[in-house]
Structure formats: structure tokens, C-alpha cells
Amino acid sequence: MDNIFRALADASRRQLLDELFKRNGQTLTELCEHLEMTRQSVTKHLSILEDAQLVVTEWQGRSKLHYLNTAPLGEIHDRWISKFDQHRVNILQLLKRKLEEEHNERHDND
Amino acid sequence: MDNIFRALADASRRQLLDELFKRNGQTLTELCEHLEMTRQSVTKHLSILEDAQLVVTEWQGRSKLHYLNTAPLGEIHDRWISKFDQHRVNILQLLKRKLEEEHNERHDND
DNA sequence: TTGACATGCAACCATTAGACTGCATATTAT
DNA sequence: ATAATATGCAGTCTAATGGTTGCATGTCAA
Numbered sequence: 001m002d003n004i005f006r007a008l009a010d011a012s013r014r015q016l017l018d019e020l021f022k023r024n025g026q027t028l029t030e031l032c033e034h035l036e037m038t039r040q041s042v043t044k045h046l047s048i049l050e051d052a053q054l055v056v057t058e059w060q061g062r063s064k065l066h067y068l069n070t071a072p073l074g075e076i077h078d079r080w081i082s083k084f085d086q087h088r089v090n091i092l093q094l095l096k097r098k099l100e101e102e103h104n105e106r107h108d109n110d
Numbered sequence: 111m112d113n114i115f116r117a118l119a120d121a122s123r124r125q126l127l128d129e130l131f132k133r134n135g136q137t138l139t140e141l142c143e144h145l146e147m148t149r150q151s152v153t154k155h156l157s158i159l160e161d162a163q164l165v166v167t168e169w170q171g172r173s174k175l176h177y178l179n180t181a182p183l184g185e186i187h188d189r190w191i192s193k194f195d196q197h198r199v200n201i202l203q204l205l206k207r208k209l210e211e212e213h214n215e216r217h218d219n220d
Numbered sequence: 221t222t223g224a225c226a227t228g229c230a231a232c233c234a235t236t237a238g239a240c241t242g243c244a245t246a247t248t249a250t
Numbered sequence: 251a252t253a254a255t256a257t258g259c260a261g262t263c264t265a266a267t268g269g270t271t272g273c274a275t276g277t278c279a280a
Contacts, residue, residue, distance in 0.1 A: 005115075006119050008119070010268080043229095045268085061226090062227070062276065062278065070194040081183050081191060084127075084131060139257085148241085149257080150239085150240075150258090150259090172257070173247090174256080
């Protein structure tokens with residue numbers, strides 16, 4: 001879980017996922033074309049994404065193909081987003097209550 | 111968006127969100143009781159969560175109450191998770207295709 | 221077989237992150 | 251008024267992060 005969040009924390013890595021979203025199965029050199037950094041830096045980012053299993057690779061001769069794997073994102077959704085979602089309504093109720101309180105206070109001053 | 115992902119990248123900060131999930135509106139000192147670090151460190155974490163608007167605060171006398179705000183998580187869901195979700199089926203199809211290929215290759219060798 | 225291409229590996233460097241200590245300020249209660 | 255409580259702010263330290271360069275290895279094509 002920590003790996004996944006850390007992997008997503010960097011904008012370049014999120015961009016890499018975006019590129020794979022646009023076209024899956026790209027090679028390292030292809031992915032490099034979109035980013036303003038050296039190939040070696042991209043390699044590091046990709047390996048972090050691999051550790052988080054957000055990217056899966058397959059060798060094809062001398063080329064390494066990179067594929068997007070969205071399963072970890074599903075995990076984040078299930079164990080984080082959806083869990084907290086029930087609170088979305090709560091914060092709205094809180095805000096509503098506060099507004100009502102302020103409204104009442106204003107009336108008290110009348 | 112970057113703020114949100116970076117805020118979520120740290121386990122202590124995710125734990126803080128969890129504590130607020132269990133009981134909303136806790137003070138700084140209350141939140142400190144759950145974490146193995148100094149109050150000042152917790153303050154920094156909370157300010158990062160505030161920057162990401164994952165936590166909203168309200169002063170009450172000398173106490174600062176902290177509230178969970180899940181709206182940014184919704185953003186992550188809408189602009190990241192759900193976007194990539196349509197690919198979940200794709201990777202399964204990819205895997206299926208690969209398995210079929212391997213199966214065929216094995217048959218070719220018969 | 222040789223040269224070009226695709227990638228890997230290691231060392232290095234600057235910046236940031238996450239922890240700490242120490243002191244300051246503001247509010248509450250006695 | 252004074253002491254206790256709740257928080258803020260500034261400076262320091264270490265380790266991790268994100269980038270670099272240089273060289274090595276493996277594969278394809280002429």
C-alpha cells in the first residue's frame with residue numbers, strides 16, 4: 001500500500017502512467033521521448049512503478065515493453081476512497097449545521 | 111492534485127486521516143497520542159494535509175480542531191481511479207491473450 | 221563480425237523530507 | 251496574577267529522493 005502511494009506521489013511517474021494509458025506497451029526509449037529527463041532517470045521512475053506493480057514489463061528481444069496495471073489503483077479505491085466516501089455526506093451535514101448555527105446567532109442578535 | 115498525492119504518500123499522514131475517520135474534530139494533542147513522534151512533527155504533517163485540503167481546521171479557544179475533508183479523495187477517484195478503471199478489463203484481456211498464445215505454442219510443438 | 225541500438229548498473233550530487241530541540245505566544249483555570 | 255495547557259515558529263540534523271554522468275552488457279542488422 002505504501003509503495004503504491006509513494007509511486008503515485010511524483011508527477012513524472014503519474015505522467016508515465018498517463019503515457020501508458022494513451023498507448024500501452026511502450027519501450028523505455030519511447031517513454032523517454034515524452035519526459036524532459038535522461039533515460040536513466042526514467043528507468044528509476046519505472047522501477048518504482050514496477051515495485052508498486054502499477055507497471056508490468058515484458059522483454060521482447062532487446063526491447064522492454066511496459067504495460068499499465070490498474071489493479072493497485074483499485075486497491076486504493078477500495079481501501080481508501082470508498083471507505084472515506086461515506087464521510088462526504090457527513091462533512092456536508094457539518095457545514096449545513098454550522099451555517100444554521102450562524103443563521104440562528106444572527107437571529108439572536110435581532 | 112500534486113499536493114494531494116504527496117500528502118497521501120506518507121504513512122503517518124494516512125494514519126492521521128484514519129484517526130480523524132474514527133473520531134472527527136480531534137485536537138493536535140489528541141492526535142499526537144496515537145503517533146510515536148513529537149508534537150511538532152505531527153504539526154508539520156497536519157499542515158501538509160491542510161495544504162492538500164484533506165484536513166480542515168477550526169479554532170476553539172486555545173484548541174485547534176481538525177476535521178477530515180474527503181473532497182480531494184473524490185477528485186483522485188474521478189480524475190485517476192475511474193479514468194484508469196476501464197483499463198482493468200484490458201489487462202485481463204491481455205493476460206488471457208497471452209495465455210492463449212502460450213497454449214497454442216505448446217500445441218504447435220505437439 | 222562489426223557497428224548501432226536498447227537497456228542496465230554504479231557512483232555522485234543537490235534538494236527535500238521528516239524527524240528533532242528549544243523557545244515564544246495565546247488561552248484557560250485556580 | 252500566575253501556573254498549566256495548547257499551539258506556533260525557527261533552526262538543526264540525517265536520510266531519502268530525483269536528478270546527473272560514465273561505462274557495461276546484450277541484441278539486431280548490414
